[in-house]
Structure formats: C-alpha cells, structure tokens
Amino acid sequence: MPDLDRNGVTPEVIAQMASTPDPRLREIMAAAVRHLHDFAREVDLKPDEWLAGIAFLTAVGQACTSYRQEFILLSDVLGLSRLVNVMHDAEGREAAGTETSLLGPFFREKAPEFAAGESIATRDKGGEEIILFGTVTDAAGTPIPEAGIDIWQVDATGLYDLQSGDAAVMDMRGRFRADAEGRFHMRTVRPIGYSVPMDGPVGQFVQRQGRHGLRPGHIHVLVQAPGYRELVTALYMADDPSIDSDTVFGVARSLVVRPERGLPGAPRPDLPAIRYDFRLSRLDAEAGGGRVGADPSQMMPAGR
Amino acid sequence: MPDLDRNGVTPEVIAQMASTPDPRLREIMAAAVRHLHDFAREVDLKPDEWLAGIAFLTAVGQACTSYRQEFILLSDVLGLSRLVNVMHDAEGREAAGTETSLLGPFFREKAPEFAAGESIATRDKGGEEIILFGTVTDAAGTPIPEAGIDIWQVDATGLYDLQSGDAAVMDMRGRFRADAEGRFHMRTVRPIGYSVPMDGPVGQFVQRQGRHGLRPGHIHVLVQAPGYRELVTALYMADDPSIDSDTVFGVARSLVVRPERGLPGAPRPDLPAIRYDFRLSRLDAEAGGGRVGADPSQMMPAGR
Known part of the structure; x- marks a missing residue:
C-alpha cells in the first residue's frame, strides 16, 4: 500500500482507471484527473473551498429541468x-x-x-x-x-x-x-x-x-x-x-x-x-x- | 473584437473574469478556466463528448438529495x-x-x-x-x-x-x-x-x-x-x-x-x-x- 502524498495520489487514480475498456474514455478521464488535480495543487484548494465547489455544482445540477440547462x-x-x-x-x-x-x-x-x-x-x-x-x-x-x-x-x-x-x-x-x-x-x-x-x-x-x-x-x-x-x-x-x-x-x-x-x-x-x-x-x-x-x-x- | 482561436479564447475568458472583487475567487476561477481549457485542448474534446459530459454532470446533480451527495x-x-x-x-x-x-x-x-x-x-x-x-x-x-x-x-x-x-x-x-x-x-x-x-x-x-x-x-x-x-x-x-x-x-x-x-x-x-x-x-x-x-x-x- 503506497502512502499517498500530494503528487502520489494522481498516478494512483490514473492507475486504477487503467481498467477502462473504452480507450477514448480512458484517455479523456486520465487527462481530466491530471488537470483537475493540477488545478487543486496549483491553487492549494482548501477543504472549505472544495465544499463550496461541491455545493455550487450540486445547485447547478438541481437547477436543471426539461426546459433549463x-x-x-x-x-x-x-x-x-x-x-x-x-x-x-x-x-x-x-x-x-x-x-x-x-x-x-x-x-x-x-x-x-x-x-x-x-x-x-x-x-x-x-x-x-x-x-x-x-x-x-x-x-x-x-x-x-x-x-x-x-x-x-x-x-x-x-x-x-x-x-x-x-x-x-x-x-x-x-x-x-x-x-x-x-x-x-x-x-x-x-x-x-x-x-x-x-x-x-x-x-x-x-x-x-x-x-x-x-x-x-x-x-x-x-x-x-x-x-x-x-x-x-x-x-x-x-x-x-x-x-x-x-x-x-x-x-x-x-x-x-x-x-x-x-x-x-x-x-x-x-x-x-x-x-x-x-x-x-x-x-x-x-x-x-x-x-x-x-x-x-x-x-x-x-x-x- | 478579437476573433477567438483555440488558444485565444482562454485569455479572453480570464480577462472577462478579472472584474471579480474577491481575489481568492478570481485566482481560483482563473486557474480553473486555464486547466479546464487545457484539458479540452489536450484531448481535442468533441461536441458529442462535451454533451455526454454535460449529461453526466446533470445526472450527478439530479441524483443529489438531502440524504445522498x-x-x-x-x-x-x-x-x-x-x-x-x-x-x-x-x-x-x-x-x-x-x-x-x-x-x-x-x-x-x-x-x-x-x-x-x-x-x-x-x-x-x-x-x-x-x-x-x-x-x-x-x-x-x-x-x-x-x-x-x-x-x-x-x-x-x-x-x-x-x-x-x-x-x-x-x-x-x-x-x-x-x-x-x-x-x-x-x-x-x-x-x-x-x-x-x-x-x-x-x-x-x-x-x-x-x-x-x-x-x-x-x-x-x-x-x-x-x-x-x-x-x-x-x-x-x-x-x-x-x-x-x-x-x-x-x-x-x-x-x-x-x-x-x-x-x-x-x-x-x-x-x-x-x-x-x-x-x-x-x-x-x-x-x-x-x-x-x-x-x-x-x-x-x-x-x-
């Protein structure tokens, strides 16, 4: 079991996703995880800020209806x-x-x-x-x-x-x-x-x-x-x-x-x-x- | 009016967001946009794939309730x-x-x-x-x-x-x-x-x-x-x-x-x-x- 530091977590996630059968989904998600993590590291994202982001995305999703996207x-x-x-x-x-x-x-x-x-x-x-x-x-x-x-x-x-x-x-x-x-x-x-x-x-x-x-x-x-x-x-x-x-x-x-x-x-x-x-x-x-x-x-x- | 190419759109967005009064929100969003765009450019994200992502995030948001996050x-x-x-x-x-x-x-x-x-x-x-x-x-x-x-x-x-x-x-x-x-x-x-x-x-x-x-x-x-x-x-x-x-x-x-x-x-x-x-x-x-x-x-x- 590797102990994950701030850089180690990213390759660990990508390794777990390597089982994705669809090569394009695998490619897209590996890049998405890398950029998402780079973003969090660059701004040193705090738990409270992460939580505010989760609340925001939740509100965006909840606002969607069959006539609003x-x-x-x-x-x-x-x-x-x-x-x-x-x-x-x-x-x-x-x-x-x-x-x-x-x-x-x-x-x-x-x-x-x-x-x-x-x-x-x-x-x-x-x-x-x-x-x-x-x-x-x-x-x-x-x-x-x-x-x-x-x-x-x-x-x-x-x-x-x-x-x-x-x-x-x-x-x-x-x-x-x-x-x-x-x-x-x-x-x-x-x-x-x-x-x-x-x-x-x-x-x-x-x-x-x-x-x-x-x-x-x-x-x-x-x-x-x-x-x-x-x-x-x-x-x-x-x-x-x-x-x-x-x-x-x-x-x-x-x-x-x-x-x-x-x-x-x-x-x-x-x-x-x-x-x-x-x-x-x-x-x-x-x-x-x-x-x-x-x-x-x-x-x-x-x-x- | 600048005609935006695949690289020009990113600084244009960050420039429009420069009016954000809260410096931390401004910093976080500038980085988020840069990484989000870098991701899309790196994988050459197609409209259909973008749409699949929108549908996925919509479904994630709609699945949230007061007992499910x-x-x-x-x-x-x-x-x-x-x-x-x-x-x-x-x-x-x-x-x-x-x-x-x-x-x-x-x-x-x-x-x-x-x-x-x-x-x-x-x-x-x-x-x-x-x-x-x-x-x-x-x-x-x-x-x-x-x-x-x-x-x-x-x-x-x-x-x-x-x-x-x-x-x-x-x-x-x-x-x-x-x-x-x-x-x-x-x-x-x-x-x-x-x-x-x-x-x-x-x-x-x-x-x-x-x-x-x-x-x-x-x-x-x-x-x-x-x-x-x-x-x-x-x-x-x-x-x-x-x-x-x-x-x-x-x-x-x-x-x-x-x-x-x-x-x-x-x-x-x-x-x-x-x-x-x-x-x-x-x-x-x-x-x-x-x-x-x-x-x-x-x-x-x-x-x-």
Missing part, C-alpha cells in the same frame, strides 16, 4: 463551449464555409414549421419587424435546394419561450425550408441583447465575478441538408453595446450583421433586412455531431 | 477528495498528530449520543461485535479531557443508514465523550467492505471504467476538543481484500487496524478490540474547516 450555461460562461465549438469548427469546416457558433441551452427540437416569408413572432410582444433572407449554398457558392433552416431567438422582452417555464409554449422559433434554388426568407423581430438567466446558481456566480452577464442580440440558426455538415451558427447585431463583451464568448466577426433597408433582392423593401448566405461544408464521415448546446429536455436523466 | 462521491472516486485531504493534512497537522481521512458523503450532523461502552448498532442486523477504545491526546501524548467523538460506519449488510432512503433512520452512528483522562470506549460491529453506491450515475461511471467500486471496511471517526484542530479520520481493517485498492483512495498506512482479543487494557476481554489513540493537532487560527465531505442535507440548495 444550467450546466450548459455554466460551460458557456466559462468559455468551454466556445472552445469546443472553435475546435470543432477548425476541424471539419471548409475554409469558405460559414463559421459556427454556440447552439446554447435554448434550442428546442420540433419547433413549429413556417412557410417562406412568415414570422416566428407568433405572439405579439412588440419589437421591430425585420427580414432575414439569403441562399443556402455549398462552400463554393453553388445553391443547395431545400435545406431545413431552424431559427430561434429571444422575444422583445429579452426572454426565450423556455424561460416562461411553460413547456407547452413555443414562440420565437421556427423551421423553414429553402426553395429549389436554395433561397430562404423569413420574418422575425430585431433581437435585443439580453442577460443570461441570473436567477440561478450560474447567474449568481456571474454576478459574484462582477460580470455584466449580457449577450449581444442575435438570431440562432441551424441549417441542415443531406450530404452536408449540419451548420449551427448565429447572427449577431453589430450595433449592440455588448457586441465586444459577450458573456458566453459566442461572437465571431464573420457573423456580425446589421439590418438595413434597401438591400438588393430584399423580399420586403418596407422592412429592415439582413441578407446572409449560409455556406455549408461537406459532411465528414468521421465527424460526430457538432452541436455545442442542446434541447434541455434531451439532457435530463430518464424519469425526470 | 453524488458530487462528493464523484470527487471521491476521482481522487480529488483525497488530494484536498492530503494537502490539508500536510498543512496544519503536527507531525505526531493522527493522520486524517475523508469525511465522505455519509456523515450526519446530530447523531444520537451514547454513554461509554454502548453500541452504535441499535438495530440488530448481525455482524461480529467489536470494541474500539483508546485515549484522545495532544500531539505530545498528553491526554485531552472530554473530547467529543463521532463514529459512523456501514451495518452488517454493507449499507449506511442514509442509504435506506428514510431520513428519519439513524443507525450505526453515534456521539461519545471521552472521560476526564481522555479515555473512550465504544462498541460496534466489525465493518465489512462495501461498494460505493452503484445505482446512480457515479456508480455507472465506475462500472464503465472496469473498477470494482469497493472500499475496505472502515470506521469513520470525527474528534473535537476546544483549542484543537478537528480530526476527521477513519480506521481501516487490515484483512479486507480491497485494503490496497480502495476506490476512493482513502487508506493511509497509519490508519490500518486489526481487531484482536487480549489487548492490554481492553474494557471487554470477551470481544475483539481495536486500540487507537487519537492525537489532535493544535488549532491553527488561520485554517478553515478540514472536512472533506459533508452531511448531504447541508449541501442542498435552499428550498430542496
């Missing part, structure tokens, strides 16, 4: 989601393909379907009506017919439908289909900047860090077409005051847009419009899914 | 608890003081009080009766009068009372008081080795790692006396088959014991006895608490 939110505000997203993007995206962004904790499967030109704002809560239009193409710019396009965003009060706490409500989200020439066209309201949910443990944590907790206004977009890599991205509003200090680090320069009147080809000249052409990358058979986020209801343990 | 269990099987314990021990324990061990997730506040010589086995579930006796002293061996001594352990079926799921049940745990000469004496049953709870997400994880999940039989001990550092420790049974492969890495050589008949001074010569003298270290006014574990009911968010 507090662990994804935690990953987001720690920049881990963005890092995973950036690595995924660097790996399989064609250089000319549209950059990806976080899926986040507010995506929902099976959003209502809309016809071209309809608005996802099904409940009138105000906000300035805008148009989003463009073409779905491959990375070379060749149109892809009939891609599925999900968009979702906050309403004019800065809340997602999921934040109403009523799982039956679906609003400010919808599924569209591009036409045979790849063209799409939808209406929504100008997305305002908003705070990540501040009424839970992650919000309290962000406040204890003196961070503003704001995200610049954005429209989430998910584009799917057979034979192409699913595109998870978002379009960010250029004039939002927190465009340079997104609390979940989601903004990329190529995804910043500005609704404008008088754009050539805009289907509704009376409304401010965003034109964005989504360029899909080829499907890499090796790659798994690229969603850095989830429908909260898919993330709950069975029976909850 | 699944996050402490996770910390235990990853060796983090032992590391925090070892660092705390190295810092404030006097060289001759008794080594500490994990408090674990099965401690309960306000265990029933017993008089010297009584048994904590209040419900007859079998098992071989044994004696634990000795003296509480300071590190130099001078007796400390009237120290409080909590002990707790599994019953003869290998379960803690908390695992019955009935919060009203307290069994196999109790509080004793040493006498004016520091002597104590209590009865229990020989603790058998047992598996950590395998019916939750951490147990499933341990199984996926091909680990046995066993802990060698042990008696948890918590000793308190005014002016001395609280001693959290445990006594491990020498003849247990998993004494060298504890799944939570709690065993230290100086804490291994063997119940024997005929020990000098044993208060009940008819029973196997363990003699252990607990040597308390002086209280370090700087040090916070040293409990690497908790009563699960103290770890739940308010209102749960």
Whole structure:
C-alpha cells in the first residue's frame, strides 16, 4: 500500500482507471484527473473551498429541468463551449464555409414549421419587424435546394419561450425550408441583447465575478441538408453595446450583421433586412455531431 | 473584437473574469478556466463528448438529495477528495498528530449520543461485535479531557443508514465523550467492505471504467476538543481484500487496524478490540474547516 502524498495520489487514480475498456474514455478521464488535480495543487484548494465547489455544482445540477440547462450555461460562461465549438469548427469546416457558433441551452427540437416569408413572432410582444433572407449554398457558392433552416431567438422582452417555464409554449422559433434554388426568407423581430438567466446558481456566480452577464442580440440558426455538415451558427447585431463583451464568448466577426433597408433582392423593401448566405461544408464521415448546446429536455436523466 | 482561436479564447475568458472583487475567487476561477481549457485542448474534446459530459454532470446533480451527495462521491472516486485531504493534512497537522481521512458523503450532523461502552448498532442486523477504545491526546501524548467523538460506519449488510432512503433512520452512528483522562470506549460491529453506491450515475461511471467500486471496511471517526484542530479520520481493517485498492483512495498506512482479543487494557476481554489513540493537532487560527465531505442535507440548495 503506497502512502499517498500530494503528487502520489494522481498516478494512483490514473492507475486504477487503467481498467477502462473504452480507450477514448480512458484517455479523456486520465487527462481530466491530471488537470483537475493540477488545478487543486496549483491553487492549494482548501477543504472549505472544495465544499463550496461541491455545493455550487450540486445547485447547478438541481437547477436543471426539461426546459433549463444550467450546466450548459455554466460551460458557456466559462468559455468551454466556445472552445469546443472553435475546435470543432477548425476541424471539419471548409475554409469558405460559414463559421459556427454556440447552439446554447435554448434550442428546442420540433419547433413549429413556417412557410417562406412568415414570422416566428407568433405572439405579439412588440419589437421591430425585420427580414432575414439569403441562399443556402455549398462552400463554393453553388445553391443547395431545400435545406431545413431552424431559427430561434429571444422575444422583445429579452426572454426565450423556455424561460416562461411553460413547456407547452413555443414562440420565437421556427423551421423553414429553402426553395429549389436554395433561397430562404423569413420574418422575425430585431433581437435585443439580453442577460443570461441570473436567477440561478450560474447567474449568481456571474454576478459574484462582477460580470455584466449580457449577450449581444442575435438570431440562432441551424441549417441542415443531406450530404452536408449540419451548420449551427448565429447572427449577431453589430450595433449592440455588448457586441465586444459577450458573456458566453459566442461572437465571431464573420457573423456580425446589421439590418438595413434597401438591400438588393430584399423580399420586403418596407422592412429592415439582413441578407446572409449560409455556406455549408461537406459532411465528414468521421465527424460526430457538432452541436455545442442542446434541447434541455434531451439532457435530463430518464424519469425526470 | 478579437476573433477567438483555440488558444485565444482562454485569455479572453480570464480577462472577462478579472472584474471579480474577491481575489481568492478570481485566482481560483482563473486557474480553473486555464486547466479546464487545457484539458479540452489536450484531448481535442468533441461536441458529442462535451454533451455526454454535460449529461453526466446533470445526472450527478439530479441524483443529489438531502440524504445522498453524488458530487462528493464523484470527487471521491476521482481522487480529488483525497488530494484536498492530503494537502490539508500536510498543512496544519503536527507531525505526531493522527493522520486524517475523508469525511465522505455519509456523515450526519446530530447523531444520537451514547454513554461509554454502548453500541452504535441499535438495530440488530448481525455482524461480529467489536470494541474500539483508546485515549484522545495532544500531539505530545498528553491526554485531552472530554473530547467529543463521532463514529459512523456501514451495518452488517454493507449499507449506511442514509442509504435506506428514510431520513428519519439513524443507525450505526453515534456521539461519545471521552472521560476526564481522555479515555473512550465504544462498541460496534466489525465493518465489512462495501461498494460505493452503484445505482446512480457515479456508480455507472465506475462500472464503465472496469473498477470494482469497493472500499475496505472502515470506521469513520470525527474528534473535537476546544483549542484543537478537528480530526476527521477513519480506521481501516487490515484483512479486507480491497485494503490496497480502495476506490476512493482513502487508506493511509497509519490508519490500518486489526481487531484482536487480549489487548492490554481492553474494557471487554470477551470481544475483539481495536486500540487507537487519537492525537489532535493544535488549532491553527488561520485554517478553515478540514472536512472533506459533508452531511448531504447541508449541501442542498435552499428550498430542496
């Protein structure tokens, strides 16, 4: 029996985990233990601090429901989601393909379907009506017919439908289909900047860090077409005051847009419009899914 | 606005967290983010794997109740608890003081009080009766009068009372008081080795790692006396088959014991006895608490 000192405990744990049959799980957990222990040693983590961490993670887990994913939110505000997203993007995206962004904790499967030109704002809560239009193409710019396009965003009060706490409500989200020439066209309201949910443990944590907790206004977009890599991205509003200090680090320069009147080809000249052409990358058979986020209801343990 | 690559995201997150007023929280979180990101980069963490991790942590949090602390269990099987314990021990324990061990997730506040010589086995579930006796002293061996001594352990079926799921049940745990000469004496049953709870997400994880999940039989001990550092420790049974492969890495050589008949001074010569003298270290006014574990009911968010 080895007597474990502060350095000896780490190889002992990794040795006990060496029996893991799945080589990838073994690799991931050995690295996780090494970095976790290095962290604790570096900051000389005290029992009381460790206990505060346990209490925090417990509260984060307890805050999760079928319409709230507090662990994804935690990953987001720690920049881990963005890092995973950036690595995924660097790996399989064609250089000319549209950059990806976080899926986040507010995506929902099976959003209502809309016809071209309809608005996802099904409940009138105000906000300035805008148009989003463009073409779905491959990375070379060749149109892809009939891609599925999900968009979702906050309403004019800065809340997602999921934040109403009523799982039956679906609003400010919808599924569209591009036409045979790849063209799409939808209406929504100008997305305002908003705070990540501040009424839970992650919000309290962000406040204890003196961070503003704001995200610049954005429209989430998910584009799917057979034979192409699913595109998870978002379009960010250029004039939002927190465009340079997104609390979940989601903004990329190529995804910043500005609704404008008088754009050539805009289907509704009376409304401010965003034109964005989504360029899909080829499907890499090796790659798994690229969603850095989830429908909260898919993330709950069975029976909850 | 910086476009974040796989290395650029980390300093950006740490910069946003620089507003944290509490310097210790700022230090801990900067290190946590750095190590978390280093981990993700090192294993090239994929979105699907990240999502599996989120689902796992969610399940761990959801498994916590006022009588079950699944996050402490996770910390235990990853060796983090032992590391925090070892660092705390190295810092404030006097060289001759008794080594500490994990408090674990099965401690309960306000265990029933017993008089010297009584048994904590209040419900007859079998098992071989044994004696634990000795003296509480300071590190130099001078007796400390009237120290409080909590002990707790599994019953003869290998379960803690908390695992019955009935919060009203307290069994196999109790509080004793040493006498004016520091002597104590209590009865229990020989603790058998047992598996950590395998019916939750951490147990499933341990199984996926091909680990046995066993802990060698042990008696948890918590000793308190005014002016001395609280001693959290445990006594491990020498003849247990998993004494060298504890799944939570709690065993230290100086804490291994063997119940024997005929020990000098044993208060009940008819029973196997363990003699252990607990040597308390002086209280370090700087040090916070040293409990690497908790009563699960103290770890739940308010209102749960």
